[in-house]
Amino acid sequence: MSRFKAVIFDLDGVITDTAHYHYLAWKRLAESQGVHFDHAFNENLKGIDRMGSLDLILASSKRAYTREEKLALADEKNLHYQELISTMSAADLLPGAVRALDTVRARGLRIGLASVSKNAFTVLGRLGITDKFDYVVDAATIARGKPDPEIFLKAARELGVAPEDCLGVEDAVAGVASIKSAGMFALGIGHPFVLTQADVVITSLSDFNLESY
Numbered sequence: 001m002s003r004f005k006a007v008i009f010d011l012d013g014v015i016t017d018t019a020h021y022h023y024l025a026w027k028r029l030a031e032s033q034g035v036h037f038d039h040a041f042n043e044n045l046k047g048i049d050r051m052g053s054l055d056l057i058l059a060s061s062k063r064a065y066t067r068e069e070k071l072a073l074a075d076e077k078n079l080h081y082q083e084l085i086s087t088m089s090a091a092d093l094l095p096g097a098v099r100a101l102d103t104v105r106a107r108g109l110r111i112g113l114a115s116v117s118k119n120a121f122t123v124l125g126r127l128g129i130t131d132k133f134d135y136v137v138d139a140a141t142i143a144r145g146k147p148d149p150e151i152f153l154k155a156a157r158e159l160g161v162a163p164e165d166c167l168g169v170e171d172a173v174a175g176v177a178s179i180k181s182a183g184m185f186a187l188g189i190g191h192p193f194v195l196t197q198a199d200v201v202i203t204s205l206s207d208f209n210l211e212s213y
Contacts, residue, residue, distance in 0.1 A: 002210050004185070006161040007104045008152055011115035013046070013171035014189050014205065015097045016127055018085060018117075025081040026053065029073060035060045047172030049116040049145035050074050082119060088126040096206030101132045103210055110134045112155040114168070114178075116145050135159050147177035152184060167213060169205075173197070187213060 012018045023042050030037035035057055045053040054074050058065055065073070104111050113120060113136040120139060124130040135158045137151050144150045156163045168179030171189040176197045179186040187208075188198030195201050200213055 002107050002109060002213075003165075004109060004167045004210075004213070005165040006110035006112060006156065006159045007167045007169065007210075008112040008114050008155045008159075008179075008184070009101075010047075010168075010170045010172070010175050011113060011117060011120055011123060014094070014169055015101075015129075016088070016092050016094055016123060018088075018123060019046075021081055021084040024084060025077050026057065028080060029054075029077045030057045030060075033058065033061050033073070047116070047146045047170070047174030047178075049139070049142075050078065050118065052145055078118070082122070085119065085123060085126065088123065090128045093127055093129070095204055096208055098129065098132075100205040100208040101129065103208065105132065107210060109210075110159040110161055112159050113137060114151045114155045115139060116142070116151065146172070146174040147181065149178050149182035152178055152182040156182070156184070167210075170195075170198075185213060 009015060026042065026045065027037045037057065044056055051074060054070060101111060111133050113133050116139050118139045120136060124136065135155060137155050142151050152168055153163060156166050163183040166184040167187055168184045169187045169189065170176045170179055173195060176186050176188050176195050180197050186198045188195030188201040189204060190201060192201040202208065
């Protein structure tokens, strides 16, 4: 029997990898504003919401932007990103993702999704796994992005489970910090020397073993 009552997953980098699509969309926007953008820069955006990511990019620009201009740029990036993800399918699920979700369900635990992506519902639909979640946080209703714990606390509240009874799964430093600030057990997907705050780190959901945490 698991000591947890719910498992709350991040989406990007955990269940599917939309990172490349985000990279392409952000790169095009950044370069349109005269900002050099590469994979190293992109690493700084992991786990950060859209407006936060945009602010990091525009901080390297030589000009100032009004709020209206920033919103227009964010919309431009999102439209390009939506075009890119429109080709996604179940083939884009990361190894072990479906098995992990089915394992959690078989144990009778609640399943939540805590992604800062405002396109999470679209991506889940493209992947064909929307019905595997009991609750998906609508990122548009979150006032503070990761590393603030708000999104994970909301997921726990809507699932009807106390934070201390939740296992959070994340691949980003900001996401792991969000889980720990929420008072949950943090399972990191990636490298231990990067996700230093995580309680346990595995390479991918292919190594997911609920009884080990």
